[in-house]
Amino acid sequence: xxxxxxxxxxxxxxxxxxxxxxELLRALRDEVSSRRWKIMLEVDxxxxxxxxxxDRAADPEMKQLLAEISKxxxxxxxxxxxxxxxxxPPF
Numbered sequence: 001x002x003x004x005x006x007x008x009x010x011x012x013x014x015x016x017x018x019x020x021x022x023e024l025l026r027a028l029r030d031e032v033s034s035r036r037w038k039i040m041l042e043v044d045x046x047x048x049x050x051x052x053x054x055d056r057a058a059d060p061e062m063k064q065l066l067a068e069i070s071k072x073x074x075x076x077x078x079x080x081x082x083x084x085x086x087x088x089p090p091f
Contacts, residue, residue, distance in 0.1 A: 036083045043080065047073045 001009075047070060054066040 032083060036080050040077060040080050043073055043077050047077070 050066050050070040050073065054063055054070065057063045057066060
C-alpha cells in the first residue's frame with residue numbers, strides 16, 4: 001500500500017470515528033435531557049406539595065422548615081435546567 005493510500009485510509013477512519021463520536025454525544029445529550037425533564041417534573045410536583053403543606057401548616061417552625069425545603073427544591077430545579085448544556089454541548 002502506498003503512503004497516499006495509508007494517509008487516505010487514516011483520514012477516512014478518523015472521519016468515521018469523529019462522526020460516530022458526534023452521534024454518540026447527541027444520543028447521550030438527548031438521554032440526559034429526557035431524564036432531566038422527568039426529574040424536573042417530579043421536583044415540580046414536590047414543590048407544589050410543599051407549598052400546599054406550608055399553606056396548611058399552623059406551626060411556625062414547621063412553616064419555616066417547609067419554606068427551607070422549598071427553597072432548596074427551587075435551587076435543585078435551577079441546577080437541573082442546565083445539565084445537558086453543562087455536560088455535553090449541542091452539535
